[in-house]
Each structure stands twice: as structure tokens, then as C-alpha cells.
Amino acid sequence: MMTVYRVRRGFLHGLSPVTKLMLLPGVFLLSLLSDDPFVLAGLTAGLIAVAVGSRLHGLVWSSRVILGLLFVFPAVMWTFMYQGMNGRGFMGIPGATTEGVLYGSAMGLRLVAMLVAGLLLLGSTRVEEIAWGLTRFGLPYRLSFALTLAFRLVPLFFETYRTIEEAQRSRGLDIRRSALERLRGVIPLLIPVFVAGLRRTDQLAVALEAKGFGRPGKRTSVVSRVMRAGDWIALAATVLLIVFFGVVRASL
């Protein structure tokens, strides 16, 4: 599977792309409003529950390594860097403080929550829906398309990479050896993949225009979605949470 999008019939897939494009910054804002690791753990748990409800838990699970690194790196770093107000030690580890652990965990969880939110958007929304959603915010279609082009090109590059890798393996390139040898084995692939990728994007530009992309006049879309009750409920719940945590933060 080379695209992040997953074909599902889940809660998030039923929401309008417009809603999801508003929910994403909403979740980012929520994660920034609190430095409490328990609140951020709650937010992350909530997002994972949404992932399960939307049958996207497989996508989140497949990103576990990067999510784990995103959590561990700041958590460990802040454990030693953040001394806090009382400087109480943590489990007798030299240089580590309890406040540092809590702050580091919060920072790690914030990044995890942001990435999970991003995965949920891309896993439940096709790039064409994102492009359409952006036009609803007033962005011209060509610009929206260009912004989503990277997501379209990633699978194409992967496809080219896979084909060229197969061709080279069949000519004796062994990439199933040690990590270092594998890395060396990838080098001969890079130039042909890059050249083929460029050629392909060049052909893509011609193919796009031959299909009328950028033609003057009104463009229609088959992905348009009306806002339904679920959209309003999701937006209202996010707004309420933002207001609540905003007030809590202001009162501290």
C-alpha cells in the first residue's frame, strides 16, 4: 500500500473534508493549550479511539515506530533538560527530574497527537477531497491541486522505485544483505528512480493539461459534500474543548 488513504466506511470517512480540514488545526490548537501530560494523554487516547471508530487503527499501528520515536526523543531529552521549580530527582537517575519527565512526556504526547491527527485526516480523506475542501476556503483550484500534488506524487515515485528495484535485482543487484550493504545497494537505484520520476512528472504535466486541467471556466467536482449533523457535532465538540482548555489555561 503506497497511499495513506484507506478505503473504509468509518466515522471520519463520513465527515465532510471541510470539517476535517478545520478539525486538524483544532486538534493542533488543543494540543498546544495544555502542558499537562495527562490531558495530552487523554487527547491522544481520544484520537486513537476515533481511529478505532473509523477503522483506521491499522494505519496508526503501522506508524508505531515513528510515533514511538516522536514520543521517546522529547521525553528523554526534556527529562534531563527541564529542571522545573523544585528540581526533585526521578528514580535516582543522575540529572533527571520528575518535572522533566512530566514535561517531556507532555511534549512527546503533543507530537504524537499531532501526527495521529494528520494520519487520521490523510487516512480518511482522498487527496482530491482535500483539494476540494481547500477550494471551499476560497483557494483557487489550481493552487489547491498544487498543494496536494506532493501526496499524489509519492505513490508514483514509490511505484517507479519498486519497478526499477525489481529490474536491478533481476540483473544481480542484491539488496537483501546487511543494513550497510543494503544502503550501498540503494545508491545505484537513486539516479534511475530520479530520472524516471522526472520523466514521469513531465509526462504528468502534459497528461493533466490534455485532460483540460487549468482550462478557463468553471470546474465541477464529484467529491462535493454537504455538511451534515455529524460534521456540526464534531466541530462543536472541538470548539467546546478548545474553549474549555483555553479558559483553564488563561486562569492558571
Next chain:
Amino acid sequence: MSEKLSPTPAIELRDVHFTYQGTQMPALNGISLAFLRGSFTVVMGPSGAGKTTLARCINGIVPKYYRGDFSGDVRLSDQSIGARTVPENAADVGMVFQDFESQIFSTDILLDLSFGPENLGHPPADILDRAREIMHSLHFEGMSDRDSTALSGGQKQRLAIASVLMMHTPIIVLDEPTTDLDPLSRIEILELLAVIRRSGRTVILIDHSPEVALSADRVIVLNAGEVVADGDPVTVFPAMLSMPMPGIRAPQLMDALRRLGIPPCPVTVAETEALIRNRYRVGSASGTRESESRTAIPEPAIRVEGVRFSYSSSRVLDGIDLMIGRGDFVALLGRNGSGKTTLAKHVNGILTPDEGQVWIGGMPVSGMSAGDLARSIGYVFQNPDHQLFCPRIREELEFGLRQGGIDKSEWDGRIESALEAVGLTGRETADPFMLTKGDRQRVAVASVLVMTPRIIVLDEPTTGLDHRDQLGMMALIERLNREGHTIVMITHSMTVAMQFAKRIVLMAGGRVIGDGDRSLFMRDELLVEAGLRRPPIADLSARFGWIASSVEEFVACVREGACGGEQP
């Protein structure tokens, strides 16, 4: 048909000249053509004749995208397209490119089908109705949300055609749109084009098949950027039979009639049979005329045992058992998606079976390194561009030698003999990407030959080649087989399989459904299951009780009296 056509040209080219930047020879050299509304034209010609450039001119891609010297005028509905952009022309001209993969870029099938008509501002309800209709016609039912990058080559080509037809443009230009399709899928596309043409739209099809051209209103033959024949196929082909042109095959039935001394005119298989029976006494034979009895069991070169394999959740190979003997020449045929390429990729270790085992010369593939495999088995990919990546032919050949750890003292000798085998001696410093597709295919073959493998697997080696290059490529493969190489060739061409292979293996639904000589092609039920349709000459000979692989063989059989003799 022609008299019903409206006299207003849908497209007109006036004295068009075009030379690509960096080349000397003009791709188009003074082309003046008018295409009537509602007409169906087939454009033919050898590689490099200017067919693709002609197509690119019609929607303005040449000269807007491809740089070079352009002169002349192209007019759509009597308006010059010089002042219009390519997207503006898209409302008038739908274009299916030869490289269909570059045309597919949406997340799923439905969105790919919708992209063009959305750009043209068609109402979404109409687009969805049309999409439902075309998905039904082209077997995409229930697949609207299928990831378009994960489709098979044949499915992608059908999608590329469908997404252009969705635009409902008055003019449709198709540049070799069925190269990757099995014969039945190809017939379905041609039938769909016939429906479109009946709806009054103008269709221009670039194709190498003279049989397809026979069903057109008009056939245009290009050579070296010039029109060398233009007219009703009824007049063009008989004239071409007496003056054959390299790169263009003659229609088989007409060719057979001419060789038998019967005036050739476009006729059906049944009519041809009647004409021949009228003149010759042709008896019935059975099976093939060639009787290569396979009594001795050769030493196995490849052994496939109980191989099962699935991509995601769909089973692609469903219990394959196959033994290929040393020195054999096997043609693997079947519908798109029947598992041919997947099976071949198991043989050279690119894929690993979920169940079962593949053996090469007594060694399990799973236990062999990539280097060992490359020395034992050469794999020529369908698209040479996926296989070639060096700026010089010599470097291309050195890649495998280096990866395989071959001693440098052997390099010169190996490169020399590989290039000699493919007829490219002395071209070591040429850039593979500047060669014709036929020559690039030869470089790809040389790049595997340099490793001196005993087994060579070729995936569609004749796809996209003109008649002359096809014959050249097959002569090369046949010679390699004579020299002792075991050949496994995936192909959609029954003609190629019958003429060159010693053994035919038919696949359907991930299983082997037929294994034998060309008499398999007498069995209609197998042909239907494998998505095959007999070429006209095989169909004709089948009426006499055997399968002829070529016009020459059929004519010789009728003449020599083995199947009868000339009536007194």
C-alpha cells in the same frame, strides 16, 4: 459509411512540418490532411514514421510542450489552434497517450474517470452516470474506490482509455491504446470505439494491426514523416500487397488470397474459405501440421511446484505446477491479471511464493542469491525503460557484470558477444535512451545475455514494436533458443506464440488451464477462458481442421496438396 459523413472537417492539418529539438530528421514533413466529422481513421506506419507526432499536433501538445521547429497550421472546426492552449483544446480533443501510466494519477478509479469531465465543467450527476456506464462496459464494476496505482497493466490501460472517453469530446485520438491488453479486452475496446464512432464522433486510432484498419473508413500510412498512402482500406491494402512496406504487416486473409492467386479484396474468414474451396481441393487435417512429438522428457530447467501467491488479499497464483525442460521455448498466454507476470517473477526470485517452491536447475530459488539468479536466469522486462538506466550501452552491460562479480578480464569478450547477438556491435558508446524502442529492447536483452544465463524470461518482448522490429526481435529470441537457451516468453500475441514457441502454456485465474502445442488453439473453450482470439489465418486454417501459424505455412499447405490440391 463514407457517404454519410459530414463534409466539414473536424480537424485539418495544413502543410505541417515539425523537427524535434536536437534532431536533424523532420518528424513530420509537410503533412496536409483533413479528417471529416464522424469519420474513423486508422493511422499506420513503421516506428519513427511520425504517427505519435501527428497525434500530438492535433491537441497542440506539439509544439507547445515538445520543443522544435514547427511550421504550418492545425485547425479544429476551422479554427487555428495556434492561439489556443492545450487545456482549451481538451474540450474538443480527447487524447489517449501511448504511455498510459502517465495518464493515471487520481486516488481511485472513479476519481480518475471524473478528472477530465470535471475540468470541462460537466455536471457531477452526468459524470457519475457516465462513469457507471463505462465501468460496466470495461469491467470495472464494483471497483470505483480501487486504488488506481495498484491496478494491473491491462487494467490501467483500460482506465486510461475510459477516462478520456468520459470527457465526451467530439474528437478522440488514441495512440496505440491496446498494447497491453489481451486479445479479448482489445476487441472490447475496438467495439466500444465502434459505438463511439456511430454516435457521430471523430475517431483517429494509431495501430499496427491491418485487420483493425480494415474496419475503418480510412487508412493513412505514414513513413519518414510523410503520407505514403491514404484512402479507403479496400483500395489501400490491395495496393500495398504488391508493394510491401517494411514495418507494416499485410492483412492476413488478403495476403493468403494473393499468394494463392486469388484477387485479394477485404473479405471475412467465411468468404475467404469459400473462395479457396472454390479454387483448391483442400482436405481436412487434424491438430497441427507440425508434428513435434515430445517423447523424450528433457532435463528440467525450471520446476514450479504447488505455487500459491496472493497480493494483499487477492489470490494471483492458485497452485501452479509446471516443468520446463532445458532448451524448451515456452509461450505463456492468458488474460490480463491471469498471473503470467507474477509467475515469471517467481521464477527469477523477485517474488517469493506463499506456498510451494520454484527450482532452477535443481536448486531452490529461495536459496539462491540475486547474483546466482542473474547468472542462471535473465529477465527482460516488458518496458525496456524500466531496465535501462546508464548513459552508454557499454555501462549498461557492465552493471550486471559488476553486480555479479565477474572478473574484469572477461568483460570485453562478454560485452562483445552480447552485442553481436542482438545486432548492436559497435554501438557501445550510444545512449540507450536515444535509440528506437526496438533497439532499446535489444539493449535490454543484451544486458541479460552478458551474464550468459541458460534461461531467459521475456515479458511481452514484441509489445509496441512495429512489424519489422517484431520479426527482428523474434528472430533473435529464436536464435538464442537454437543456441541452447531455455526461453519462457509471456505474450498476448497468438501469432508470435504459434510461429516461434515449441510449447504453449495457457493461464487463467492463477492456474494453468492448457499445456501443449498449438493444437490447443483449436479448443474454443480454452481460448475464451484465456482471453484469446485466433488470428484470422489461424481461424481460417481451423476451418480446414488445423492451426496454421502463418500465412506462408497456410499457403504452402494448400498448395503442396497435403491438405488437398488444385482442382483440375
